[in-house]
Amino acid sequence: NAGVTQTPKFRVLKTGQSMTLLCAQDMNHEYMYWYRQDPGMGLRLIHYSVGEGTTAKGEVPDGYNVSRLKKQNFLLGLESAAPSQTSVYFCASSYTLLDLSQNYEQYFGPGTRLTVT
Amino acid sequence: GQQLNQSPQSMFIQEGEDVSMNCTSSSIFNTWLWYKQDPGEGPVLLIALYKAGELTSNGRLTAQFGITRKDSFLNISASIPSDVGIYFCAGQLHSGYALNFGKGTSLLVTP
Numbered sequence: 697n698a699g700v701t702q703t704p705k706f707r708v709l710k711t712g713q714s715m716t717l718l719c720a721q722d723m724n725h726e727y728m729y730w731y732r733q734d735p736g737m738g739l740r741l742i743h744y745s746v747g748e749g750t751t752a753k754g755e756v757p758d759g760y761n762v763s764r765l766k767k768q769n770f771l772l773g774l775e776s777a778a779p780s781q782t783s784v785y786f787c788a789s790s791y792t793l794l795d796l797s798q799n800y801e802q803y804f805g806p807g808t809r810l811t812v813t
Numbered sequence: 814g815q816q817l818n819q820s821p822q823s824m825f826i827q828e829g830e831d832v833s834m835n836c837t838s839s840s841i842f843n844t845w846l847w848y849k850q851d852p853g854e855g856p857v858l859l860i861a862l863y864k865a866g867e868l869t870s871n872g873r874l875t876a877q878f879g880i881t882r883k884d885s886f887l888n889i890s891a892s893i894p895s896d897v898g899i900y901f902c903a904g905q906l907h908s909g910y911a912l913n914f915g916k917g918t919s920l921l922v923t924p
Contacts, residue, residue, distance in 0.1 A: 700855075729911060736916060737916055738816070738817070738819075738901055738903075738914030738915050738916045738917060739856070739901075739912070739914045740914075741911040741912075744911055754911055755911070786855050786856070801846065801858055801861050802846075802858075802912055803858065804848075804855035804856045804857070805855050806853075806854055806855045807853075807854070807855050
């Protein structure tokens with residue numbers, strides 16, 4: 697299993713440009729999450745999804761949109777990038793219906809490093 | 814979200830020393846998780862704690878879920894150079910909910 701994968705790994709955008717970050721998981725997890733990590737900070741939740749076709753806002757949702765059209769994929773979109781969105785973005789997933797013993801544990805992807813100039 | 818207070822912010826130790834770090838919150842959690850993050854990588858789960866008072870080990874790592882459910886600590890015994898990284902605590906109220914992260918403890922180990 698590849699676990700959680702993210703594409704791209706790096707990206708540089710100009711202010712006002714748009715882009716989509718892709719997260720994919722092959723663990724048949726129900727829940728997926730997008731976090732951002734800034735220097736000296738822990739991870740902060742942007743949006744999350746508790747199942748295919750459902751999404752919800754997290755702690756810092758402004759300027760981002762998400763979609764979960766397929767269970768294994770969770771997309772994070774920036775419609776009009778701003779320098780304040782320069783960060784490292786992590787996707788995570790958790791909770792398999794058939795394995796309740798691990799339903800609290802989130803597994804993270806390797807991250808996408810985004811710079812907005 | 815609830816920001817956790819993690820300390821110390823950084824540690825610089827010699828190989829072979831033991832390390833202790835802790836995390837406190839003003840709110841209770843039902844789960845405490847400890848992650849390690851290497852440079853340029855995503856966080857990797859080290860230990861998960863599900864019950865107040867629980868003490869769990871993973872090799873040289875030992876973590877405890879505080880009795881008040883508002884704190885947790887992580888100990889690393891006999892540190893080695895590959896222990897270098899940033900250690901994050903995370904609390905969770907319910908399954909599926911987002912994790913509330915501490916700001917991390919940066920560990921440096923000299924040979």
